[in-house]
Amino acid sequence: MSKFVKVAKIDDIPNGEALQVEADGQTCALVAMDGNVYCVQDICTHEHAHLSEGFVEGYEIECPLHGSIFDVRTGEVKSLPATEDLRTYNVKIENGEVLIEVE
Numbered sequence: 579m580s581k582f583v584k585v586a587k588i589d590d591i592p593n594g595e596a597l598q599v600e601a602d603g604q605t606c607a608l609v610a611m612d613g614n615v616y617c618v619q620d621i622c623t624h625e626h627a628h629l630s631e632g633f634v635e636g637y638e639i640e641c642p643l644h645g646s647i648f649d650v651r652t653g654e655v656k657s658l659p660a661t662e663d664l665r666t667y668n669v670k671i672e673n674g675e676v677l678i679e680v681e
């Protein structure tokens with residue numbers, strides 16, 4: 579059964595950067611944009627790189643290792659060398675806290 583887990587305060591997410599968080603043993607990256615928060619798996623689908631150490635521009639996050647770009651809203655891969663989409667997590671905001679849904 580899935581549940582929502584608190585992972586950060588919304589104010590903890592820096593502007594134009596991703597924040598790495600852990601929930602139930604899963605490492606994720608949070609991105610805040612236009613009052614919404616998006617959550618994707620932190621490890622790139624190409625090789626082992628942390629997307630939370632990459633670059634955020636608008637709704638896109640760029641892998642710091644080889645530069646693949648993903649849409650944080652859908653996880654969709656937008657540029658090579660990665661070919662697989664990211665896992666996304668449902669997000670809820672409650673009283674300034676960010677919660678993500680995990681199994």
Ligand code: FES
Nearest residue numbers: 622624625641644
């Ligand atoms: S590890 Fe992310 S693009 Fe290669």
